[in-house]
Amino acid sequence: MSARASSWLRPAVSSALMAALLVAPLRAQTTERLVPEVGEPGDIIAIEGTGLADTTQVMFMGLVGGFVGSMTPVVPVISATPTRVEVEVPAFGSFLPPHLRGGQGGQPIGLVTALDAAGHPIGGQLQFYYLEITFGDVQTLGQGSALPGGPGTLAIAFEPHGGSPKAGNLALQLELENAPAGAQAFLAAGLPLAPPFPQLGTGQLVVDLASTSLLIGPFMADATGTAIMAAPVPASAAGVTLALQWFAREPGSSKLLVSNAFVALL
Numbered sequence: 001m002s003a004r005a006s007s008w009l010r011p012a013v014s015s016a017l018m019a020a021l022l023v024a025p026l027r028a029q030t031t032e033r034l035v036p037e038v039g040e041p042g043d044i045i046a047i048e049g050t051g052l053a054d055t056t057q058v059m060f061m062g063l064v065g066g067f068v069g070s071m072t073p074v075v076p077v078i079s080a081t082p083t084r085v086e087v088e089v090p091a092f093g094s095f096l097p098p099h100l101r102g103g104q105g106g107q108p109i110g111l112v113t114a115l116d117a118a119g120h121p122i123g124g125q126l127q128f129y130y131l132e133i134t135f136g137d138v139q140t141l142g143q144g145s146a147l148p149g150g151p152g153t154l155a156i157a158f159e160p161h162g163g164s165p166k167a168g169n170l171a172l173q174l175e176l177e178n179a180p181a182g183a184q185a186f187l188a189a190g191l192p193l194a195p196p197f198p199q200l201g202t203g204q205l206v207v208d209l210a211s212t213s214l215l216i217g218p219f220m221a222d223a224t225g226t227a228i229m230a231a232p233v234p235a236s237a238a239g240v241t242l243a244l245q246w247f248a249r250e251p252g253s254s255k256l257l258v259s260n261a262f263v264a265l266l
Contacts, residue, residue, distance in 0.1 A: 030050045030124070031124050032123075033126065033224075038160065044086055045089060047087070056116060060073050064092055066104050066106075112127075113125050138265075140261070141192070142206040142261045144260040146202040154178055159228070165244065168234070168235040176226065176246040178225050179248045180221065181221060182220065185219045188212050192206055201257070205245075206260070240266045
């Protein structure tokens with residue numbers, strides 16, 4: 001190779017290396033999941049992924065319906081590490097009921113996007129189910145136990161595309177999230193206690209265990225701390241108010257942990 005050709009290649013190679021270096025950090029920024037992927041205004045949720053330390057704000061997109069169509073409030077984060085961002089779910093205050101005539105109703109499933117200080121997206125968009133659209137028929141109550149040796153608290157959720165706890169929803173799948181890997185879990189269903197809720201370690205008891213008609217399990221939390229159970233709700237349950245809360249036992253320990261709870265008017 002001639003000296004002339006070599007001098008021509010050097011800037012080209014340098015440019016290619018610089019481009020690779022600039023792209024590399026972007027490839028390392030991923031948003032993998034929301035914990036939990038269901039919540040109402042005021043709930044704390046977490047975005048988990050990689051390269052998230054530069055996240056300063058989070059954009060929530062909700063399809064509220066009507067002439068407004070969609071809203072995209074942006075809220076500051078509570079905390080951010082390279083693998084986890086915590087943020088509070090905002091209130092929209094404008095959701096219309098789903099299934100309105102003319103297709104102008106709101107939609108429960110929206111999107112969540114992590115942003116840096118300049119407003120640039122970090123990672124991809126994640127789906128989120130806005131309980132605000134149930135107008136109080138499904139609420140999250142109580143406080144989940146702190147995860148031993150890790151961030152966050154145990155949380156109850158459901159598969160968004162399976163729909164919320166409502167009479168006639170045969171596709172409901174209830175989830176336990178952010179539990180210790182390998183934890184043995186049971187779902188309790190019964191009447192809700194009146195607040196203030198009694199403390200159970202670092203969590204709060206919401207289900208009235210004296211009235212509990214169902215204790216379902218055991219289920220085993222997987223490596224991500226998630227357990228899932230099919231929970232079809234018969235149409236005959238319409239009008240019943242039910243509290244649903246997970247109980248879990250840390251592997252190798254007698255310590256009892258609880259999630260927060262759903263209280264649903266079925």
